[in-house]
Amino acid sequence: MGTDEVGTVEALREHRVTADPLIAQHGGRIVKTTGDGVLIEFGSVVGAVECALALQRLAAERNAGTPAERRMEWRIGVHLGDVLIEEDDILGEGVNIAARLEGIAEPGGICISDDAFRQVRGKVEAEFADNGEQSLRNIARPHRVFSVRSASAPEPRGAPAASLLLPDKPSIAVLPFANMSGDPEQEYFADGIVEEIITALSRVRWFFVIARNSCFTYKGRAVNVKQVGRELGVRYVLEGSVRKSGNRMRITAQLVEAATGNHVWAERYDRDLADIFTVQDEITERVVAAIEPELYSAERFRSQRKTPESLDAWECVIRALSLISQDTHARNTEAEALCRRAIEISPGYGQAHSLFAWVITRRTLWSGDVTTVAVEANTAARTALDLDERDPWAHLVHGMVLWRVRRHGDAVRAYRRALELNPNFALAHALLGLPLAAQGLHEGAVSSAENALRLSPNDRLVDRYASGVMVVAPFIAGEYYDCLAKARETVEKYPEALGVHMHLVAAAGMQGPQDTAAEALAELLRVRPDFTLAWASDNIPHIGEIRERLLEGLRKAGVSEE
Numbered sequence: 220m221g222t223d224e225v226g227t228v229e230a231l232r233e234h235r236v237t238a239d240p241l242i243a244q245h246g247g248r249i250v251k252t253t254g255d256g257v258l259i260e261f262g263s264v265v266g267a268v269e270c271a272l273a274l275q276r277l278a279a280e281r282n283a284g285t286p287a288e289r290r291m292e293w294r295i296g297v298h299l300g301d302v303l304i305e306e307d308d309i310l311g312e313g314v315n316i317a318a319r320l321e322g323i324a325e326p327g328g329i330c331i332s333d334d335a336f337r338q339v340r341g342k343v344e345a346e347f348a349d350n351g352e353q354s355l356r357n358i359a360r361p362h363r364v365f366s367v368r369s370a371s372a373p374e375p376r377g378a379p380a381a382s383l384l385l386p387d388k389p390s391i392a393v394l395p396f397a398n399m400s401g402d403p404e405q406e407y408f409a410d411g412i413v414e415e416i417i418t419a420l421s422r423v424r425w426f427f428v429i430a431r432n433s434c435f436t437y438k439g440r441a442v443n444v445k446q447v448g449r450e451l452g453v454r455y456v457l458e459g460s461v462r463k464s465g466n467r468m469r470i471t472a473q474l475v476e477a478a479t480g481n482h483v484w485a486e487r488y489d490r491d492l493a494d495i496f497t498v499q500d501e502i503t504e505r506v507v508a509a510i511e512p513e514l515y516s517a518e519r520f521r522s523q524r525k526t527p528e529s530l531d532a533w534e535c536v537i538r539a540l541s542l543i544s545q546d547t548h549a550r551n552t553e554a555e556a557l558c559r560r561a562i563e564i565s566p567g568y569g570q571a572h573s574l575f576a577w578v579i580t581r582r583t584l585w586s587g588d589v590t591t592v593a594v595e596a597n598t599a600a601r602t603a604l605d606l607d608e609r610d611p612w613a614h615l616v617h618g619m620v621l622w623r624v625r626r627h628g629d630a631v632r633a634y635r636r637a638l639e640l641n642p643n644f645a646l647a648h649a650l651l652g653l654p655l656a657a658q659g660l661h662e663g664a665v666s667s668a669e670n671a672l673r674l675s676p677n678d679r680l681v682d683r684y685a686s687g688v689m690v691v692a693p694f695i696a697g698e699y700y701d702c703l704a705k706a707r708e709t710v711e712k713y714p715e716a717l718g719v720h721m722h723l724v725a726a727a728g729m730q731g732p733q734d735t736a737a738e739a740l741a742e743l744l745r746v747r748p749d750f751t752l753a754w755a756s757d758n759i760p761h762i763g764e765i766r767e768r769l770l771e772g773l774r775k776a777g778v779s780e781e
Contacts, residue, residue, distance in 0.1 A: 222399065231255060234281060234291050238274055245270035250309055256321075260309055264299050264338040271295045271329045272345060272369050278327065290441065296320025297331040297367075299338060312358070319355035320364065322480070325443055333363035345369055356479070383452025383676070390427035390453040393417050395438040396470070399462040409461040410435070411537040412470065416457070416502060421643040429453060430645040430675030432544045448477025451676065455483065466492045472502050532565035539574050544680045547715055548585045554578045569606035569613060576600040576616040580623060584717050585747075589623050589758050596620045611641040619650060625762050627654040645675035652688030656695050657761060664692045683713050690722050695765050699730035710742065717746055721755065725772030736776035752780050 220227050242249060242259055246266040250258040261267040274293065282290040298320055300313025316332060324330040331339070336347060345367050352361040393416050398409045414431055421428045429451050437447065444456045459472035473485035486502070535557045542554040555578040561571035576599035583589045597620050603613035618633030634651040637644055648671035656664035668685035675681045686709040693701040706723035710716055720743040727736035743750055752773055761769055774780075 230289075230291050234278065237281070238277060241273050241277065242270060245273065250307065256318075258309070258314065258318075260302075264297070264335050265342050267297050268329075268331060268335065268339045268343050268345065268367060271297055272343075272367070275327060275329060276369065292326035292441070294321050294324035294326060295329045296322070296324060297329065297335050299332065299334040316355065316358060316362065319358055320362075322356070323353060323364070323445075324366070325446065326441065329367040331365050331367055333365070336363075336365045356481075383449070383673075385452055385454055386427040389455070390429075391420060391455040391457060392429040392434050392447060392451045392453045393420065394442065394447065394456060394458045395435055396458070396472075397460040399460045399469075400464065402463075405461070405463050407534050407537050408463055410438075410541070411533060412461060414537060414540065415496070418641070421641045426643065427453070427674070428643040430643070430678050430681065431540070432678035432680060433645075433675040434677075436677040444475045444477050445480055452673075453477060463492070468492055470502070532561040532568050532571060535561035535564070536568070536571050536574060539578070543574070543577065543581075544678070546581075546680050546683055546713070551578050551581050551585075555582065567606060569603045569610050572599045572606065573603035573610060573612040573616045576603065576620060577612075580616065580619050583623065583758065587754055587758050593620055593624045597624075609640055611637040611644050611647065614640065615644070615647050615650065618647075618654075622650070622654055623760050625760055627657050627760075627762070630654040631658070643674055645671045645678060645681045646684065648674065649681050649684035649688065652685065653691060653760075656688060656692040657765065659695065661692050661696050664688050679713075683709075683716065686712070687716070687719055690719050694722050694726055694769070699726040702726040703730060703735075715746060717743075720746055721750075721759070721773070722769070724776045724778065725769045728772035728774070728776030729768070740776050740778065750778065752778050 239249065245261070246263060247259045247261045247270055250260050252258075259267075259270075261270070274295065278291065278293050282292065296317045296319065298313055298317040300316060301311060302309040302313045303311045320330040320332060330350070339345075340347070346369075348366040348368075350364040350366055353364045354361050393413055396409045396413050398405050400408075413434070417428060417431050417434065420426055433451065444458070447456050448454070454477060456475045456477050457472060458475065459470060462469040468488075468490060470488045470490075471486070472488075474483040475481065476483055488502075490497075539554040539557040539561070542550040542557070555575070558571055558575035558578055561568060562575060565571065576596045579592055579599070580596045583592050586592070596616070600613060600617040600620055603610060604617060607613060614633050614637035618630045618637065621627075621630035621633055631651065631654045634647050634654070637647040638651070641647070648667050652664040652667040652671075655667060665688065668688035671681050671685045686705070690702055690706045690709055693699070693705065702722060703726045706719050706726065709719045710723065713719065720739070724736065724739045724743050727739045752770060755773055755778070756770060759766060759769060
């Protein structure tokens with residue numbers, strides 16, 4: 220409605236024109252409509268459930284080919300119970316329970332009560348899933364609820380994985396804010412606001428905050444906060460919208476308790492564009508206050524992150540972050556250009572320098588020449604630290620540079636400092652696992668990688684590094700079979716992951732048989748045709764016995780010397 224009132228009303232009318240005859244065919248009577256809701260009375264529970272299934276099939280057919288954000292998706296609740304008749308209306312707890320069942324159904328789903336289920340079991344061609352006892356809003360006692368879908372229907376698209384357990388501290392996911400401006404270029408503006416809020420929330424060490432890239436997998440999708448809560452394992456979801464017009468902006472934000480769908484807090488901000496960072500801080504503080512008021516009163520929350528001197532530079536950094544998450548050579552090159560532009564515009568913008576250090580260090584995966592690039596990357600990282608010593612990104616990229624120049628102990632200290640400043644920094648948890656593994660701390664490395672994946676389960680960049688830890692750790696421990704299995708799994712997801720290919724070849728060379736090593740080497744040379752032992756010797760971050768063992772495995776697999 221907020222995007223297109225006329226179009227939405229027309230779409231609803233068209234759906235109703237085709238749906239209403241189905242209701243009559245199944246013996247239903249439309250009692251009344253309430254906005255976009257419909258109350259229907261049936262003389263038979265079987266008729267009611269069969270009608271619900273028919274309505275959802277019809278909606279699915281009409282939505283075929285329609286963009287997700289424009290689909291007219293219905294929730295349906297069915298209950299059997301007494302009602303009070305008042306003229307043409309029906310009232311009572313039976314009606315209220317049906318309405319509450321509709322409210323907890325997924326979009327496109329049907330929920331029925333235990334009373335209704337007992338009447339239709341074995342009489343309707345459908346599949347029933349027991350959702351257990353559910354507390355329904357304003358209903359005194361819990362009700363056992365069943366989900367219903369057609370027995371012939373395919374599995375729901377993108378069916379959620381098993382629910383993650385809630386952490387033992389307040390947990391939150393910040394969903395991408397909707398861009399209400401109608402201008403695609405303003406997507407970066409909206410994304411930047413969310414990025415700042417996530418970073419600020421992450422600084423509160425008693426919070427469990429889902430990382431940015433996992434939250435952004437829901438971008439552009441019609442989502443249900445209950446589903447988001449289950450998939451990410453969080454208690455709260457923050458969502459909102461941004462409308463920018465000239466020098467004015469309107470930001471709405473609402474905090475929702477995921478399990479119930481209840482609104483904890485909501486606010487709207489109409490401000491000048493110059494006040495954007497004040498609004499970000501204000502939203503963040505209000506969220507903290509709404510979730511943990513006693514903690515908020517004990518330690519007043521302030522965002523410590525420095526703001527760029529220019530919004531243009533800030534936008535460059537936000538776009539670079541998006542490109543970095545894709546972790547390919549082409550996207551890394553684009554991100555490098557954006558970081559250089561941000562530094563040119565705003566030389567005092569610390570995060571621009573830290574991201575620049577990141578992208579040029581990553582560039583060495585494709586270009587080699589670590590020794591030369593490390594000087595420039597280290598300078599950029601030190602500049603970022605001088606500008607803002609409390610920026611976790613600055614310590615992260617400093618650790619990355621130290622890892623690549625084989626200063627493993629210093630790299631661990633840099634990553635740990637990043638995590639002191641932001642305990643929810645999933646990427647830092649993932650990267651920490653690499654020098655821990657190199658120091659022989661196998662359990663610590665794996666634990667760090669697993670923690671990264673728990674904090675950001677949908678982030679490809681975090682998964683890429685965490686998966687790398689799971690490849691490197693068994694190789695260092697001499698468990699070549701495990702290394703081979705994990706490396707094969709990882710290169711399926713990340714075909715450009717040169718370091719994983721290299722460990723796969725080395726493990727195959729050490730483990731055998733030769734045909735396995737030859738096959739792995741062919742894939743490595745596809746990624747980097749000029750790969751040689753000399754190149755590996757110059758560029759691998761390992762030292763000592765581990766380095767020699769990796770080179771030995773590559774040599775046994777048939778990698779050429781020069």
